[in-house]
Amino acid sequence: MPSTVQLDPARLPxxxxxxxxxxxxxxxxxxxxxxxxxxxxxxxxxxxxxxAAEIGIEYLSLYAFSTENWNRPKVEVAALxxxxxxxxxxxxxxxxxxxxxxxxxxxxxxxPAVCRKxxxxxxxxxxxxxxxxxxxxxxxxSRWEISNAAKRLAADVQAGLVxxxxxxxxxxxxxxxxxxxxxxxxxxxxxxxxxxSNFLLYQMAYAELYFTPVHWxxxxxxxxxxxxxxxxxxxxxxxxxxxxxxQPHPYIPS
Ligand code: FPP
Numbered sequence: 567m568p569s570t571v572q573l574d575p576a577r578l579p580x581x582x583x584x585x586x587x588x589x590x591x592x593x594x595x596x597x598x599x600x601x602x603x604x605x606x607x608x609x610x611x612x613x614x615x616x617x618a619a620e621i622g623i624e625y626l627s628l629y630a631f632s633t634e635n636w637n638r639p640k641v642e643v644a645a646l647x648x649x650x651x652x653x654x655x656x657x658x659x660x661x662x663x664x665x666x667x668x669x670x671x672x673x674x675x676x677x678p679a680v681c682r683k684x685x686x687x688x689x690x691x692x693x694x695x696x697x698x699x700x701x702x703x704x705x706x707x708s709r710w711e712i713s714n715a716a717k718r719l720a721a722d723v724q725a726g727l728v729x730x731x732x733x734x735x736x737x738x739x740x741x742x743x744x745x746x747x748x749x750x751x752x753x754x755x756x757x758x759x760x761x762x763s764n765f766l767l768y769q770m771a772y773a774e775l776y777f778t779p780v781h782w783x784x785x786x787x788x789x790x791x792x793x794x795x796x797x798x799x800x801x802x803x804x805x806x807x808x809x810x811x812x813q814p815h816p817y818i819p820s
Contacts, residue, residue, distance in 0.1 A: 567788050568788050568791040568792045568795055569788075569791065570620070570621055570791060572791070572795060573621065573791065573794055573795065573798065574798055575622060577798045578621065578622055578623065578794065578798075579623065579750070579751035579752040579774075579794075579797060580623070580624045580625060580748050580751065581623075581624065581625035581626075581627065581747060581748050581749065581750040581751060581752075582618065582623055582625070582626050582627070582750060582751075582752045582753075582754065583626075583627040583628075583629070583750035583752070583753045583754070583765065583766055583769075583770065583773070584614070584626070584627065584628050584629065584753070584754045584755070584756075585629045585753070585754070585755040585756070585762070585763060585765055586607060586610070586611070586628060586629060586630070586756060586782040586785075587755060587756050587757035587759055587781075587782055588603075588756050588757025588758075588780075588781030588782045588783070589603035589604045589606070589607045589781070589782050589783055590603050591603075591757065591781055592606065592607075592781035592782065592783045592784065593606070593783075595781075600642060601641075601642065601645040601649075603781075603782075603783055604645065604646060604649055605649065606783035607782045607783045608649065608653050609783070610782055610783055610784070610785050610786060611628065611653070612657065613786050613787055614626070614785065614786070614787070614790055615661075615666060615698070615700055616664065617786075617787040617790050617791075618698055618790070619664055619665065619666060619697055619698040621790075621791075621794070623698060624698065624699060624748075625698075625699045625701060625747050625748065625750070626698060626699070626700050626701065627671075627701040627702075627703060627747075627750060627766065628700070628701070628702055628703065629703045629706070629763075629765045630650065630702050630703060630704055631646060631650070631672075631703070631704045631705055631706070632703075632705075632706060632707055632763065632764060632765070633672075633673065633705055633706065633707035633710050633764070634707065634763075634764070636676075636705070647677075647678055647680075647681055650681055650684075650704070651680055651681055651684045654668075654684045654685060654688050655684055657688075658687065658688040658691055658692070659691075661688065661691075661692050661695075661700070662691050662692050662695065664697070664698075665695045665696065665697030665698065666692060666695055666697060666698045666699075666700050667692045667693065667694075667695040667696060667697075667698070667699050667700065668685070668688045668689050668692045668700050668702065669689065669699060669700065669701045669702070669746075669747075670685050670689065670701075670702050670703075670704055671701055671702070671703050671704075671706055671711075671743035671744060672703050672704040672705040672706030672707075672710075672711075672743065673705040673706070673710060674704070674705070676705045677704060677705055681704075685702075685704075699747065701744075701747065703765065703766075706743070706765070707764040707765075708764045708765060708766060708767035708768060709764055709767075711742055711743050711768075712742070712767070712768060715738065715741035715742050716741075718741050719733065719737075719738065719741045739768075742768060742769070744766070744769055749769045749770070749771070749772065749773065750766060750769060750770060750773045751772070751773055751774060751797075751802070752773060752774050752776060752793065752794070752797045753765075753766070753770055753773045753774070753775050753776065754776045754777075754778065754790075754793050755775075755776070755777050755778075756778055756780055756781060756782045756785050757778075757779070757780070757781050757782060758777065758778070758779040759777070760777055762775075772802065772804055774797050774800055774802065776793045776796055776797065778792075778793065
């Protein structure tokens with residue numbers, strides 16, 4: 567069984583993004599309904615958040631609800647929202663105690679009022695924490711985020727606050743919902759699907775991608791360590807040669 571002692575603390579990603587997939591299939595395989603899979607998925611969320619904090623990961627982004635997920639059957643959407651509210655309500659105190667700071671990215675205003683209230687309270691409660699930043703993507707999609715950023719940037723240009731010549735990658739990044747976070751170096755998707763599904767497309771330009779057949783409700787700390795061990799064996803070249811990597815370069819985060 568993989569263990570944290572096998573990890574090289576000097577080569578940990580600062581930011582891990584996870585597409586939590588397979589709750590429905592996991593439940594179906596056990597003769598249960600999809601919502602049961604989501605409930606069990608929360609146990610994995612809890613374990614992976616604690617494990618990430620213990621290992622020393624600074625940022626953990628979880629794709630909890632996509633813009634496209636609004637199209638699921640009404641009962642499933644309602645169950646997911648209720649689960650979210652109950653989980654945040656139950657876990658906020660533990661997050662605070664464990665040094666976890668909660669952030670939300672996505673179309674916040676499209677969430678039900680009770681969700682917004684619970685999330686806002688938990689974000690306020692944990693605002694002083696800095697051990698692990700837990701970023702929940704809710705009602706999120708990259709295309710929504712990027713077009714929204716472009717619109718807000720265009721408005722600032724129109725208002726004379728930003729000059730056209732000042733627009734570059736760095737400036738554009740400040741209009742994204744992730745403006746305060748570094749880019750993820752590792753993206754994990756569970757459940758054997760090989761897609762990015764509209765998640766952090768801009769931010770994942772140089773991320774290492776890791777796919778596992780394990781369904782999300784079965785994904786636990788040893789699986790996270792396995793993904794990290796795999797990551798630590800890779801050479802991240804950012805488009806350069808191996809030889810060039812031995813010299814300092816502005817694109818490579820120090
Ligand atoms: C994907 O499985 C999972 C989701 C769409 C929701 C993820 C939500 C949770 C784990 C619970 C709530 C989260 C928090 C942070 C409290 P799927 O339904 O797409 O599975 P399938 O592909 O097998 O159908």
